[in-house]
Every structure is written in structure tokens, then in C-alpha cells.
Amino acid sequence: MSTPLALTDVTVITADRDGTVLPGTTVLVDSTGTIEHVGPAEQVQVPTGYRRIDSAGRFLLPGLINAHAHLFSDGKPLPPVLLSERAEKAVTVFFRSPPGKRYLKARTKKAVLTQLKTGVTTIRSLGDAGYEGVAVAGEIDAGDYLGPRLLVSGPLLAVSGGHGVPQIALVSDNPWDARRNVRINLRHGVSAIKISATGGVTDARTVGEAGRPQMTEEEMRAICAEAHNAGVLVAAHAQSKEGILAALRAGVDTIEHGATLTGEIIDLFHTNPLALHGRSALVPTLQACLPLVHLDPEVTGINAVNRANAEIVLEEMLAGLRTAVENDVTIGMGTDSALTFVTHYNTWRELDHLVRHGGLSPAHAVHLATQANAELLGLRQVTGAVEEGLSADLLLTDSNPLEDLRTLSSPRAVVARGQLVDDLVVETFDEIDAALEQI
Numbered sequence: 001m002s003t004p005l006a007l008t009d010v011t012v013i014t015a016d017r018d019g020t021v022l023p024g025t026t027v028l029v030d031s032t033g034t035i036e037h038v039g040p041a042e043q044v045q046v047p048t049g050y051r052r053i054d055s056a057g058r059f060l061l062p063g064l065i066n067a068h069a070h071l072f073s074d075g076k077p078l079p080p081v082l083l084s085e086r087a088e089k090a091v092t093v094f095f096r097s098p099p100g101k102r103y104l105k106a107r108t109k110k111a112v113l114t115q116l117k118t119g120v121t122t123i124r125s126l127g128d129a130g131y132e133g134v135a136v137a138g139e140i141d142a143g144d145y146l147g148p149r150l151l152v153s154g155p156l157l158a159v160s161g162g163h164g165v166p167q168i169a170l171v172s173d174n175p176w177d178a179r180r181n182v183r184i185n186l187r188h189g190v191s192a193i194k195i196s197a198t199g200g201v202t203d204a205r206t207v208g209e210a211g212r213p214q215m216t217e218e219e220m221r222a223i224c225a226e227a228h229n230a231g232v233l234v235a236a237h238a239q240s241k242e243g244i245l246a247a248l249r250a251g252v253d254t255i256e257h258g259a260t261l262t263g264e265i266i267d268l269f270h271t272n273p274l275a276l277h278g279r280s281a282l283v284p285t286l287q288a289c290l291p292l293v294h295l296d297p298e299v300t301g302i303n304a305v306n307r308a309n310a311e312i313v314l315e316e317m318l319a320g321l322r323t324a325v326e327n328d329v330t331i332g333m334g335t336d337s338a339l340t341f342v343t344h345y346n347t348w349r350e351l352d353h354l355v356r357h358g359g360l361s362p363a364h365a366v367h368l369a370t371q372a373n374a375e376l377l378g379l380r381q382v383t384g385a386v387e388e389g390l391s392a393d394l395l396l397t398d399s400n401p402l403e404d405l406r407t408l409s410s411p412r413a414v415v416a417r418g419q420l421v422d423d424l425v426v427e428t429f430d431e432i433d434a435a436l437e438q439i
């Protein structure tokens, strides 16, 4: 139970695709954290006992949903010495040791709270080192502290030598072992499943490896069947059309990053008989690639192979996004936080990139980060809009985000499940922010 709230005389951003706003609105939040009433300010009586937040001149939108996050790091570039094969093994050994697990859990907690303080009230983590995200989600659910709603995958599932191996993946090389790894993750309490359908930019050793198919359709089909039995959605890292097609045929629910989409792929997004909800969605993550391509490698600290792969992947991802928009494929918003130059406080930049580089309107970008993400994560009955009956996950801003997305970076107030987040101060990295301004 929390103190009921009244946000009075505010302009509600409904977060529909057209950018509909409701000026002069009062929103009541009851003591269970549910949006109780949304109505014209002059008609709504604020009941006694409600904490009144005078919001005249301000804007209220649904809390943001980040459909693709990692929580094990903070976005600062890794020192090059850590990128060697030997260092990768040492890091993996550390991650699995008791001090390593404590370190990861502390980092994860800080990461989710940083996202919360900057307006993200729901996070799907897709690729953790272990089960530290499950532990943090458990603490939040137990009420130990106020945090965002978390869906967490635990380690992602990959093939031998595949994307994310060894640091953040469980390995299998046939369908039955792939099923076993799903069962292991489910037993640990995960609420999402993530697979590496293709190679990725961060750990590719040759140019062109990033989108190369890694997991077979047969293996992914086994994973999807097992996860869907438990009602859990499957996300696939896929950075080529071959990888996307195999993943969709196997029943994958969300394609992460994406690439050029063919007619066959578009049809499968719209109607996917093996997906949990009968259709699939695309979650591009522009922040993961744009800085690597547009900034000097001296600044980002990446090598020539990573840079070349990032260029290929970015071009493919943008092509996929454009085709998806034209063909009304369901799209979501994810940041790929924790990767190089993707901090936990810069979620607004993904929306900005979707507008500048993806050609979306600001209203469309806000829609993806709220209602559309809630829908594709199966949470539309829970969150993602300022509507009666939904969880009070809210973000109050000083200016209109549909005119100035940057206002999302410094919210006036954040409400998570009906509770005001009282401290909105986060640690920021000046050098990263200065470089990102150059893009």
C-alpha cells in the first residue's frame, strides 16, 4: 500500500501513434498503485488523503519500457586489455565466483535504478552473466526497495563459439541440449529467453561474422517450444536476413537488432504460427551501433574489425527498420544498454535516434517505447499507457516530449507502480555524453 496520488491539471501524452494529448487532465492513483481515474481537471475532485502534485504546465506520459537491456556494465568502453581471449576467460571465471556474483548483483541493482530514475519503469534484460537479474527482480518484488518491473533472461543461449560465449551464455549444439538450457534458466526463475541466432558485433573476429547464422532453425524451434510451454517469450539476436528467417520460422517472438526484411520475413512477422502470440516483432537497437560507426575509434576504443562489422550491421538494421515501418510490422524500442557508449541514463537517445536516423515522428518513437513495447512483451493489460486500471507507471516532464525528446532525460517526477521515486540523481559520464552529442 502506498500514499494515493493526484497529478492535477497536467497535459497527458497518451502515447498513441498519432501523438494525441489530453490537456487540463487530472490523474488519480489509488493506494494499490493503480491508475484510478483520468479526467478533465475541472470535473475531478481530489479525495482527501491524496498527495497532490500540482502539475500545471507539465506533461505526463507512461513510464518508458526498455525492451532490450543488459545490466552487467555501465556503458563505459572496456579497456582493450580485457578484449583478448585470455582476458575473456578470466572475466568469465570471475563472474562465476562468489565475489564476482556479488559484484554483478551490485552493478545490476545500480543499472536498473539508474534506468528507473530516468523514467524507465519496465526493463527486459536480454543476456546476463548469471542470475543476478533474477535476484534483483526478487528483491524488488519482495518490496526491499522501489525498482522497475523486470523481465530477465539470465544467460543467453548460444552454440559453441557463438555470440556471447563464454561470458554471458549457456552453450548447446543440438536441440535437446538447447531444451535443457531453457529448462535450467526457467528453473532459476527467468522471465525471458534470449538466443544468439547469428554472430554479433562485440565478439566477431572477422568482418562479416556479425550476421552469420549460428543456431539452426531446429535448435531454435526446440528452444521456442520449451519456453512457450512455460508462457515465456523468446528473443533472438539476429543481424542478417538468413538469421531472422530461421528464427521466425522457429517461432521466435522478438527479433533483436534486425536486418533487411524480405517479403517472406514480413509475412512471418505479421502471422507466425509458432510464436507465443501468433505474431512476432522487431526491436532495433540503434544506440548499440551508431556511436561505433559515427565516432572516432580512438574515442570508442573499438578495433577495425568491430568497426567494420558495426557499419554493416547499422546499415542493415536501418534498412530493416524502414521496411518494417512501411509494412506495419510491430516494432519495439530497446537500447542495448551496458554495451560500449550505451549508458543506463540515455534511454531518450534511442528515441532521438529513431527520429533522426529511422525517420519516425517523435510521437511514433514515444509510442514504441511505451504502448508498443507493452504490447509486444505481453504487458498491455498491465502498463504502457495512462489509462484507468493500469499500473501507475508514469513520467512527468517539464516540457513536451513530442517537441523535445531530451526532456525525457531529466524528468520532474517518476512514479513506479504508484510510488514516487524520491531521488532522481544519477551518475553520468561527461566524456561519453560529449561524444554522443557529436553524432
Ligand SMILES: [Zn+2]
Binding pocket: 068, 069, 070, 126, 127, 336
Ligand atoms: Zn543486446
